[in-house]
Amino acid sequence: MSNQTNRRDFLGMSFAAIAAVGGIASLVGMKRAWDPLPSVLAAGFTTIDLSKINLVPGTPQTFAWRGKPIFILEKTSDMAKFDGDLVIADKRYTVAVGLCTHLGCIPAWNKDKWKCACHGGAFNANGQQVFGPPPKPLVIPPFTVNGTILTFGYEGTESKAMIKARVQG
């Protein structure tokens, strides 16, 4: 501190320091208060047994995970194979978060693709965007595979591989 610093400057700077520390601390507190609650985070896991949901090939079913819809489609033999498919035994599945990657509306299945009512986007049976504003394919949720049981919420090797295939595809 230079010799020119007088008492009022010192008081001003001391207050500024205290206010800055307190201000930053309260911003952290306020930010944290808006974070999702631990109970909300803990409820973020869903288990689906593919052998017990009576999937009809070519007709997707919708499940809820973290308040978001999950599309599970068992592909028919006519549908093209895709690297991003989930393969269990001889069956191929499309598993994706059922929210349009544009702004999050739920697209509806129509014959051979998902069509979004909000802004007209469309996704094929692989979950790839084929029309409209969606910037990328339907998102693959993180899940693990144990036999025919999928557990959503945990990152698994299968879901990782599917995400990777989708980026390349």
Next chain:
Amino acid sequence: MAEITESFFSADGLEKRLNGKKFWKVMMTEYWIPKDINFLWAMGVVLATTFALLIISGIFLLMYYKPDTALAFDSVNYTIMQEVAYGWLFRHMHGVAASVVFLIIYIHMFTGIYYGSYKKGREMIWISGMLLFVAFSAEGFSGYMLPWGQMSYWAAAVITNLFAGGSLEAYGLVEWIRGGFAVGDATLTRFFMLHVFLLPLIIIKLIVIHFYTLRIPHINNQSSEDIDYDAEAEKYLAGNKKESKVVPFWPVFLSKDFAVLGLFLLFYFYLVFFNYNFAMDPVNFDPANPMKTPAHIYPEWYFLWSYETLRGPFFDILGMRAGDIGLIIFALAQGIFLIFPFLDRDPDILPAHKRPKFFIWFWVLIIDLVVLSIYGKLPPTGANAWVGFYATTVFLLLWISLPFITKSDAKARGAL
């Protein structure tokens, strides 16, 4: 300080302590308004009144509304609408006022644009007004969520998703805004807080600032004449009321304002009692369902034009994703009006009919906004998508051309 000896409990003593007469003079009897104005100059008082109607009706709704995803829908559609005496009236007053307030805001805004009431000293009036528009938009959006119907839910889902920047897997900003993985109870409660406390507080502060910014520079007039307020006020106070170009805010200007306000209130209460349905979307009478998107999502009429710019570009252009282009134009649409005073390169304040090219620009903008609004409500398929695309392109070109058009007008007049 002049010590005051008169009793606190006498009219004279109270007046000496509060200086009410001086304050009244500054704000009312010696706040000068030009004579050369029309009914469009009454919109400020109409807006202030509508805001008061929103607060009063809102207070009565607040006493029965429950900000909880399990209770919200019934507290509105059963308790308030069917049990509370006149609950339906307060809800319809609130819903209709929320819609009508935007109609008046738009009239107020475009009056300002038409007469050039945003430059050469009036920039702060314009900017504080546009901040009010943003605050009212946030207030309208947060309020729309509260009845927790299908439109409430999906409007909340789509708009909060804008903060994901097109990415749904990112854990971060969207989840933080929502307080969960999806729009849910935490989202409803925090938007309830914003709607009934923080945003109204901000709006009230902005209204005070808006009044403050226009009190000293004074309002514009129909011919955009630069009035010497001190000289004209002197004439008026000396008794030359006919010669003077100004009148006091109270009682002269306000008496005319109240006439317009009376007509407005007749129109407003006609809507409240006989035609409230336009503000009550039928889809919103289905309870919120996160697993089912309504067949067609659209915002309230006053957001349609900017919503349409969001979905206007539906195909990739020059390697840019369609969704990203829409997002950029949407963001631009929200902010561009704020910098209007700086895009207008004409140095003179003049009404649009004395600026030939700007006059055309103004009406093309109005028509384009109407087209965007109409097509914002229609499903984005086939020819509709193309109309939306071209209207969005026109919207973009209008803003790019504004500085050149205004400059060219000024050159033709010899002002530059």
